[in-house]
């Protein structure tokens with residue numbers, strides 16, 4: 212099994228669990244206080260980004276209910292750059 216696992220929830224968050232670190236754009240690491248499983252926001256409406264706070268349900272504004280279903284797929288082969 213991989214050291215970490217990422218799971219996409221339909222119409223919701225991205226779960227990550229296992230051995231991982233999360234850094235901001237400056238390379239600073241978030242202190243997860245020992246958590247080994249967290250939810251990251253995909254909808255853009257969380258007031259606690261990058262973490263999911265449940266806002267994807269559109270409770271305060273139903274028009275903001277997030278719709279996204281992800282299906283696993285195979286990526287195209289990587290192209291090797293030639294110098």
Ligand code: FES
Pocket residue numbers: 223224225251252253254255256257262263264265266267268
């Ligand atoms: S995915 Fe949950 S608040 Fe954005």
